[in-house]
Amino acid sequence: MSHLRLGVNVDHVATLRQARRAAFPDPVLAAALAELAGADQITVHLREDRRHIQDRDLQLLRQTVRTRLNLEMAATSEMVQVAFTAKPDSATLVPERRQELTTEGGLDAVNGKETIKKIVRSLHEGEIEVSLFVDPDLEQIRAAHRVDATQVELHTGRYCDAHTPAERDSELRRLVDAAKAAQRLGLKVAAGHGLSYENVQPVVSIEEIRELNIGHAIVARAVFVGLERAVRDMIELMRR
Numbered sequence: 001m002s003h004l005r006l007g008v009n010v011d012h013v014a015t016l017r018q019a020r021r022a023a024f025p026d027p028v029l030a031a032a033l034a035e036l037a038g039a040d041q042i043t044v045h046l047r048e049d050r051r052h053i054q055d056r057d058l059q060l061l062r063q064t065v066r067t068r069l070n071l072e073m074a075a076t077s078e079m080v081q082v083a084f085t086a087k088p089d090s091a092t093l094v095p096e097r098r099q100e101l102t103t104e105g106g107l108d109a110v111n112g113k114e115t116i117k118k119i120v121r122s123l124h125e126g127e128i129e130v131s132l133f134v135d136p137d138l139e140q141i142r143a144a145h146r147v148d149a150t151q152v153e154l155h156t157g158r159y160c161d162a163h164t165p166a167e168r169d170s171e172l173r174r175l176v177d178a179a180k181a182a183q184r185l186g187l188k189v190a191a192g193h194g195l196s197y198e199n200v201q202p203v204v205s206i207e208e209i210r211e212l213n214i215g216h217a218i219v220a221r222a223v224f225v226g227l228e229r230a231v232r233d234m235i236e237l238m239r240r
């Protein structure tokens with residue numbers, strides 16, 4: 001079975017910094033430590049309201065990240081300009097609403113297909129791979145294929161939030177079906193949102209998934225055990 005890549009999302013290191021409008025902790029330093037611990041990718045979400053990651057962080061990360069830099073961004077022309085300047089290896093298009101605490105649902109690639117297609121094309125012209133963050137829904141997967149995305153990142157939020165074993169199994173089944181459908185269409189498959197040390201392993205066993213993006217659980221554990229150990233603990237659970 002192929003190597004499952006870990007993208008470490010360092011947004012919440014910046015959340016802590018911004019809580020005091022201070023100069024630390026520094027997400028750029030966090031990214032370097034995550035890489036030393038074995039992360040395959042660094043992921044950041046530059047939000048329109050700049051609540052955690054700042055433009056300067058992105059510039060510095062582009063200069064220092066040695067693995068791959070994945071920029072999560074809203075599907076807007078303003079963010080395309082940011083991506084052109086920052087030149088991440090990949091961009092993950094996510095829906096963005098100002099009031100939300102975190103990204104709540106997947107992108108609607110079905111209804112937003114005209115806009116998304118244009119944005120995907122622009123990003124490809126800038127030699128940036130494009131992933132669409134979508135719910136594990138076959139219509140969304142087909143739409144992602146139609147707008148020429150390279151990859152889909154399956155939203156694991158509903159699986160992670162399931163209250164009963166039956167609900168969890170059914171959400172896991174949706175992820176399996178979506179991953180298989182995406183791969184059949186030639187899309188690469190990633191997954192993320194809400195994954196933790198407790199719930200990651202069933203997702204690891206979905207063969208079609210080649211990358212996980214994990215933030216909150218790793219940064220939260222890092223507060224107690226250090227970032228390097230937190231990243232290594234997750235990598236340990238991701239061996240297949």
Ligand code: PXP
Pocket residue numbers: 009011045072092094102103133153191192193194195213214215216217
């Ligand atoms: N993937 C995407 C597309 C996201 O928007 C987020 C949250 O920023 C994550 C992964 C990471 O989610 P979490 O912080 O819950 O691990």
